[in-house]
Amino acid sequence: MAVSTGSGDKRFIRTAIRLAREHMRAGDGGPFGAVVVRDGRVLGKGWNQVTSANDPTAHAEIVAIRAAAARVRSFHLHGCTLYCSCEPCPMCLAAAYWARVERIVFAGTGRDASQAGFDDDEVYRELALPIQQRRLRHRQLLRREVLPVFDEWNAKADKVLY
């Protein structure tokens, strides 16, 4: 597998921007597009579909990552670059880590997203706060009841790591 070198970056970021523009105009959701690329081949495309699909997780990057993983039949996207019309929100950035993508290339900034009415910056700030200080209330209970589940996982001989 060739390591992504950055050649083609302009081409693919323009694909992401085009998806953002076209699907915003179509009323599919917010103005965001993304593509997952490996070795110069587009493995998955995505655009924001939150409001049209009634799916709060259907950000462009999540959709593109899911599409690419389905296409290559793997839960890891080693060697892939995620092209995004805008800097990923924390949900999408964390998804990129879980998917093991190699690089992220983006055009607009989180500040651009905020100025367009999206809360990316605030969600980044919230995630960095201790649980007690977040505006989303958290409660922990019954930890002792879940620990045996983790013990069983740790001992499980046929587990698939990810």
Place this chain on the structure above:
Amino acid sequence: MAVSTGSGDKRFIRTAIRLAREHMRAGDGGPFGAVVVRDGRVLGKGWNQVTSANDPTAHAEIVAIRAAAARVRSFHLHGCTLYCSCEPCPMCLAAAYWARVERIVFAGTGRDASQAGFDDDEVYRELALPIQQRRLRHRQLLRREVLPVFDEWNAKADKVLY
């Protein structure tokens, strides 16, 4: 809509733990379960399906949020509590913010997850770092080409906010 009060927390966190255990044993993925509840009713259930579905975003909480949003045909889950067998990773926590859930109740901690081999803590640390310091490489380019898309969004009369 009644505001969630915390009554029933033990019952629903046990549902999340049961889902974690059963679907781990079934080989569906990691040992994690989640349920979205409003007014005492389960709107969506989820369990980790990363490895069985080849979907790196298929964490229990994401699956439960998507299921609940589909069920109520809304991209917002106001008044809902997200019960998780373990403290959410950054992807899932950010998804909870985007979905506007009201509370999160969890059993195991992020440290428990890390000790079971999951990178939650590391992803939290990475997200808090400036882009230049993250291990996942980032590149920004062609910002000027996406700004008109945001301008068009800002001026769009029929946009659906989320």
